[in-house]
Amino acid sequence: MSQYRLEVRVKPRPGLLDPQGKAVHHSLNSLGWDGVGDVRVGKAIYIDMDAESPDAALEAVEVMCRKLLANPVTEDFEVSLVGEAEGADS
Template sequence: MRYLARVSVVPKKAILDPQGKAVQASLHSLGYDEVRDVRLGKLILVRLEAQSPDSARERVDEMCRRLLANEVIEDYEFELEEDGTCGGG
């Protein structure tokens, strides 16, 4: 079975995020004063094959811990769904 994982990686709250602060300041200057915090991160799409959803979740979690996120300074989470795309592009 093919799966698509959408991995979101952002700086931990205790870590200074200068890019997020710059975006927040720009939003405020544009009149979006209700914005209280902005954290800039990355979205990683991973397509993989696995025998089951549980197996796919285990593999994606391992990928995150070993490579995709630096757990010292970043938090990650992911969503997993069956990949209905054709061709594997």
């Protein structure tokens, strides 16, 4: 059993309203960045977990996304493995 660190990026679906992104967009424009087009704000979630293998960890976190971390109606998610720490504690 190794410990893995996974990164989840949860992003509002294209076409859906993203008020937080709009607010950031306006702020960037008023700070002088005129070249900024679209801004979308989502979540980045970092999970340390024990699993038998990298694949098992990725699979578990995808299930977590579908059950808890992302709203399947309004958000897309991507999971990636960012590190491994053999026998490390959380």
